Amino acid sequence: MTRRKKEISIHLVAERAGVSVATVSRVVNNRTDVSETLRRRIRTVISELNFSPNKGTERVSHIGVIVSTEFPALPEYTSQIINGMTGYAKTHHSVEMSIIMDCGEVDGQALIRLSRTRRCDVLCLVMADRLLPALPMLERAGIPIMLINTPVQSGRMGYVNNDSNRGIREAMELLLQKGHRRIGFLPVGDDSSDNCRQRLSEYRDALLEIGGGKPEWVIPHIPTVHAQEAGYRQAVKLLTASPEITAILCGNDEMAMGCYRACYEFGRRIPDDVSIIGFDDLPFAGYLAPPLTTVRQPLSEMGRKALYYLDEYLQRNRSNLPGEILPTELIIRQSVGTVNQEKR
Numbered sequence: 001m002t003r004r005k006k007e008i009s010i011h012l013v014a015e016r017a018g019v020s021v022a023t024v025s026r027v028v029n030n031r032t033d034v035s036e037t038l039r040r041r042i043r044t045v046i047s048e049l050n051f052s053p054n055k056g057t058e059r060v061s062h063i064g065v066i067v068s069t070e071f072p073a074l075p076e077y078t079s080q081i082i083n084g085m086t087g088y089a090k091t092h093h094s095v096e097m098s099i100i101m102d103c104g105e106v107d108g109q110a111l112i113r114l115s116r117t118r119r120c121d122v123l124c125l126v127m128a129d130r131l132l133p134a135l136p137m138l139e140r141a142g143i144p145i146m147l148i149n150t151p152v153q154s155g156r157m158g159y160v161n162n163d164s165n166r167g168i169r170e171a172m173e174l175l176l177q178k179g180h181r182r183i184g185f186l187p188v189g190d191d192s193s194d195n196c197r198q199r200l201s202e203y204r205d206a207l208l209e210i211g212g213g214k215p216e217w218v219i220p221h222i223p224t225v226h227a228q229e230a231g232y233r234q235a236v237k238l239l240t241a242s243p244e245i246t247a248i249l250c251g252n253d254e255m256a257m258g259c260y261r262a263c264y265e266f267g268r269r270i271p272d273d274v275s276i277i278g279f280d281d282l283p284f285a286g287y288l289a290p291p292l293t294t295v296r297q298p299l300s301e302m303g304r305k306a307l308y309y310l311d312e313y314l315q316r317n318r319s320n321l322p323g324e325i326l327p328t329e330l331i332i333r334q335s336v337g338t339v340n341q342e343k344r
Contacts, residue, residue, distance in 0.1 A: 009051075010024050010025065010028075010051070012049065013042065013045050013046055013049060013051050016048075016049065017041055017042045017045045019038070019042065023042070024042055024046075027039050027042045027043065027046075028046075039141070039142065040141075040142050043142050050316075052316075060094055060095075060096055061094055061095045061096065061310065061311045061314040061315065062096050062118075062119055062120050062121045063095060063096070063097050063098070063121065063122055063123070063124060063307060063310050063311070064098050064100055064114070064115050064118050064122070064123045064124070065082070065085060065098065065099045065100065065123075065124045066100050066111060066114075066125045066128075067082075067099065067100070067101050067127065068125065068126065068127045068128055068129075068130045068131050075227065075254065076253075076254065076282045076283070077252065077254075077280055077282065078126055080280075080282065080283075080299035080300055080303070081126055081148060081299050081300065081302055081303035082126070082303060084299065084300030084301060084302065084303030084304035084305075085097060085124070085303040085304065085306065085307045087300070087303075087304060088303075088304045088307040088308060088311075089307065094311060094315065095311050097307070098118045100114055107134065108133070108134030108136075108137030108138055109137065111123075111131070111134055111138060112137065112138065112141050112143070115143060120143075121144070121314055122143065122144040122145065122146070122310045122313065122314060123143055123144070123145045123146075124145070124146045124147075124306050124307065125145060125146070125147045125148065125150065126148050126303075127148075127149070128147045128148070128149075128150040129150055129189070129193045129194075132150070135152060135157070139154065139155060139156065139157060142156065143156070144156040144157070144310065144313055144314075144321060145157045145158075145321070146158050146159060146160065146306040146307075146309055146310050146321055147159040148160055148161075148302050148303065149161050149162060149195055149302070150194065151325075153321075153322075156320075158320070158321025158322050158323055158324075159323050159324070160302045160305045160306050160309075160324050160326065161195075161302075161323075161324070161325045161326070162298070162302070162325070162326055163325050163326065163327050163328050164195045164198040164199050164202070164328070165198050166327065166328055167199075167279060167297065167328035167330070168198070168199045168202035168203055168206075168249070168279075168295070169202050169206065170295070170328075170330040171249060171277045171293075171295055171330060172202065172203060172206035172207075172249070173206070174277070174330065174332065174336060175247045175249070175275060175277070175336065176206065178247075178275065178336060178337065178338045178339060179339035180246050180247040180275060181212050181246075181339075182212075182217070182242070182244050182247070183203075183207065183213075183217065183245070183246070183247045183248070183249060184217045184218070184219070184242060184245045184247070184249070185203045185218045185219075185248075185249045186219055186221075186230075186231060186234040186235060186238065186249070186250045186251055186255055186259065187199065187218065187219075187220065187221050187251045188221060188250075189221050189251070196251070199279070200218065203218075203249060216242055217238070217242055219234040219235075219238045221234070221251070222234055226254070227252060227254035227255050227258070228254050228255065228257045228258040228261075230255055230258065231250055231251075231254065231256060231257060231258030231259045232258030232259065232261050232262050233258070234255070234258075234259075235248060235258065235261075235262035235263065236262045236266075239262060239263070239266045239268065245274065246274055246275065246339050247276070247336070248274060248276050248277075249277050250277065250278045250279065251279060252279045252280050252282075253278035253279065253280045253281065253282045253284070253285045253292060253294055254282070255278070256277070256278035256285075256288075256292055256294070257284070257288065260276065260288060263276070270335055271290065271334065271336050271337030272337060275293075275335060275336040276292065276293070276336070277292075277293050277335070277336060278292050278295070279294060279295045279297070280295070280296070280297055280299065281294045281296035281297070281329075281331050285331075285333075288335070290333065290334035290335050291333035291334050291335065292333055292335045293330075293331065293334075293335045293336045294330075294331050294333075295328050295329070295330055295331070296328060296329045296330075296331050297326070297328050298326050298327075298328075301326060302326060305324065305326075309321055309322060
């Protein structure tokens with residue numbers, strides 16, 4: 001007589017894992033009262049058996065969005081990313097999104113507790129450079145993660161990033177075509193950020209190709225509550241130390257706004273005396289006077305894609321989380337002009 005195959009159920013998962021049905025249920029529902037070691041063991045059995053607690057119905061993806069920022073204010077950059085996520089969640093009823101602001105110290109254990117308390121199946125980390133030390137702990141906890149603009153990929157971890165190299169390269173090519181050789185750079189962060197390193201490297205490479213560039217033309221980032229203030233302070237330092245500058249490349253559009261103010265106070269007209277380029281193409285960029293030339297990165301699309309990949313992973317339509325780099329685009333407006341011959 002043929003032995004009947006056991007039906008894949010929560011009872012079979014409990015039997016294979018050597019725990020109670022109640023414990024399996026707590027893991028499935030992301031309850032906090034289960035140790036990480038036991039949680040991993042049960043998750044392994046669930047994966048091996050291909051068990052789905054909602055078999056026959058669409059699984060609901062509970063996605064926790066961790067916004068890591070040193071300040072309580074939500075930057076316009078982050079708002080654009082979250083807009084893309086919200087748009088995806090509105091059109092996919094299988095997704096429930098929980099936004100968690102992290103303004104404190106980087107602590108992997110605290111993030112794990114937060115994700116369990118909010119019953120998140122997966123996490124999406126925005127502005128995650130500060131959270132890099134916590135990633136190994138999150139990975140050991142078996143939490144699938146998508147990062148935005150932080151290119152780290154392994155196991156259950158993927159990312160969506162922008163092509164910073166191409167963006168800065170095209171911005172520098174435009175300035176060089178317009179005759180600029182004395183170009184300042186205002187970075188938005190330090191060298192702990194992959195994107196910041198890429199942008200600074202492309203800027204330096206472009207100047208090296210024409211045999212120019214000075215260390216004092218790069219003003220290190222000044223952390224403040226607002227990026228506009230950082231841009232203003234860095235531009236003041238640059239224009240004070242290097243009045244010969246004819247163009248300034250800013251780490252983002254908000255810094256470019258602060259740079260506009262510094263140029264006004266120094267009596268430097270844009271673009272007649274100094275050209276300005278930003279990065280991001282935030283909604284206000286086209287409304288500055290003059291409208292800002294900037295590198296557009298698809299912020300909303302990055303947010304949408306991050307949620308899409310996590311949702312597909314939870315719905316078991318994909319076996320891994322990818323690493324994807326989305327293209328940037330140089331948006332040329334009126335803040336860049338040609339250098340006068342006498343200023344070359």
